[in-house]
Each structure stands twice: as structure tokens, then as C-alpha cells.
Amino acid sequence: MAIKSALDALDIKILKILQNNSQHTLKDIAEQVNLSLSPTHDRIKRLEMDGYIKGYVGILNRKKLNLGLMVHCQVTLEKQNRSNFSEFEKSIKEFPEVISCHLVSGNFDYYLNVISEDVESYNRFYQEKLAVLPSVAHISSLFVMDEIKTTTSLPL
Template identity: 60%
Template sequence: MQLDAIDVKILQLIQENAQLTIKEIARQINLSMTPTHDRIKRLEQEEIIEKYVTILNRKKLGNPLMVYCSITLDKQQKNQFVEFEEAIRQYPEVIECCIVSGNYDYLIKVIAKDMEAYNDFYQRKLSALASVAHISSSFVMSEVKTTTVIPL
């Protein structure tokens, strides 16, 4: 799908504030409400816009500790990948999980209320997975940049 300048502007606006009304978006892009609505619906149907979410402040909700874990599996076999991924999807502490290239198989992003809670997650859940051979934890000391905005 080709995006024109108006589509790009719509996407920029809703990435910054998904609560904007059709009327507010239409005003900012100098179109009437009907074509603005039609464009947004088309972007949704084409799955350029996947979903609308609310971003919560994890620190204010009691999860200030963030940890990146690099994980190596015991064997690089399909059944082990499947088992690991199924388990990770069940852990609410894990907010991101990616298969990566290099020295590790996975990189996960974990949040916790404190070091004790992370240690409990590490010992009772993560290291208890039979397929996990090695875990390297990196603790976030300060966030320099955090965004969900995709450059257009």
C-alpha cells in the first residue's frame, strides 16, 4: 500500500495521541471528517494501524525494575523453541521476547517491583525451564529513550 503525505500525517498524529477524534485529526490535516474517517479505516484494514493501546507508567504501578535477559537454550531444536516460547507467553513479568542472532537465542525484557521479585521470577520460572542452558541478566540503570513512535 502506498502512503501519501496525508496518510503519513494521520499516522504521525495518532502515534502521538491515539485519543484524537476524527474531527481533531481532520482539522489538523485540512480534510473533512468523512475522507479522514475513510483514510483511517483503510489504514486499519490494511493493518498499517494494528491496534490502539494505552501506555501505562510501570514505575507508578509498582514495577520500577527493568531487566534484559539474554537466553541460550540447551539445544537449538524446534521442540525446545516451542516449549520455551509457550512458557514465556504465560509470564506476565515478560513484556517483550525476541529471537535474536549471535551468542544468544532470545532476548527478553522483564519488569519487576524489586530485585527480590526478579530473583523469584528468575529462580522459580525462567531458570526452571528445562530447555534453558544459560541466562545473562542486564539491569537497566536509566532509560535514555523510550518510544513507540515509528519514524515515517
């Protein structure tokens, strides 16, 4: 028999609650899933231990923190060798301005999401940190005019 690991409906319900608001009390969650405190507690700990929950974070308001500019940034690398790629990725991971980076199919290679105070500050990041990375062939910057939706909640 395989190791017990599948999630049941209650686990999913708990995950849905926690991914929307992790500050609910155990009592609160227990009521919503119709269990008592201890099994609810056990389930949450199990979900954490098994890696279904990566962690708990506070979501900050970037506009109030003077980080009003978001830029989508398409980066193409020179295609010679794949070793360029891991070097590039390593740098990206260390830049706090980059809040996401994906390798995508299509014309360009990486799609970044960059947070800055303003255009000037973005330009500084662009010139001094991004454009100087070795093997960067092309970068194009798309400015975010309006943030329609942003959530960390997955469709469960």
C-alpha cells in the same frame, strides 16, 4: 493491476498523529491533514482494516505502579533441536512479566525484557518461572539503571 494498497502522504501523516496520541478527535486530525471529517474518518478506518494500525492502548507509568525494576535478560537454549525453541517461546508469551522477547543473532539466543517490582520479585520470576523452563542452558541478567528513552512511535 495490483490491488490498491499503497499509502499516500496523508495516510502517513495520519499514522504519525495516531501513533503519538490516539486521543485526538477526528476534527483535530482532519484539520491537520487538511481534509474534512468523512474522508479522514474513511482513511483511519481503512488503515485499521488493512492492519497498518494494530490497536490502541493506554501507556501506564510503571514507576508509579510499583514496577520500578526492568531487567534485560539474555537466554541461551541447548542447541540440539529446534522443538525446544517453540516450547520456550510458548511459555514466554504467557509470562506477563516479559514485555518483549526477540530471537537475535550473536552469542546468545533470546533477548528478553522483564518488568518486576524489585530485585526480590525478579529473583522469584527468575528462579520459579524462567530458569525452570526445559532446555534453558544459560541466562544472564542485566539490570536497567536508567530508562533514557522508550517510545512506541515508529520512524515514519
